[in-house]
Amino acid sequence: MMRSSISLSVTEKGLNLRVSGKLIGRIAREGLELLQTVVEHGDRKITLDLRETTSLDSLGIRMFDWIRGQNGKLDVEVIAPITGVNDEELASISSAVTKMNILSNPYDNAIHRKERA
Numbered sequence: 699m700m701r702s703s704i705s706l707s708v709t710e711k712g713l714n715l716r717v718s719g720k721l722i723g724r725i726a727r728e729g730l731e732l733l734q735t736v737v738e739h740g741d742r743k744i745t746l747d748l749r750e751t752t753s754l755d756s757l758g759i760r761m762f763d764w765i766r767g768q769n770g771k772l773d774v775e776v777i778a779p780i781t782g783v784n785d786e787e788l789a790s791i792s793s794a795v796t797k798m799n800i801l802s803n804p805y806d807n808a809i810h811r812k813e814r815a
Contacts, residue, residue, distance in 0.1 A: 704729050712743030712773075718750040721758035730761045743773045748791070752782035759787065762794035 702719030713736050765774055776791055
């Protein structure tokens with residue numbers, strides 16, 4: 699069983715937030731609180747790396763609802779999940795972000811599965 703985790707790194711370009719496993723419950727709440735704290739302390743470019751994210755719940759989706767609620771004030775790029783996230787969850791993510799980064803190999807990316815069908 700994969701453990702869920704959030705890792706944070708700060709670079710010259712901004713904040714990198716990486717989510718592994720399920721973005722649900724306590725992990726999702728802590729991720730949102732971390733994101734809100736970083737935004738309160740200054741304008742930064744934010745990269746959310748969701749390549750290893752396997753699923754979201756309503757608390758995980760709340761993070762993207764909060765980003766969308768910032769009305770474009772944030773510069774957020776998301777590296778899309780590869781597997782496990784359904785179309786509805788992916789729509790919540792993509793509607794909230796400035797840029798959705800799609801991996802170069804479409805066969806490895808959940809976004810392109812629908813296009814291949």
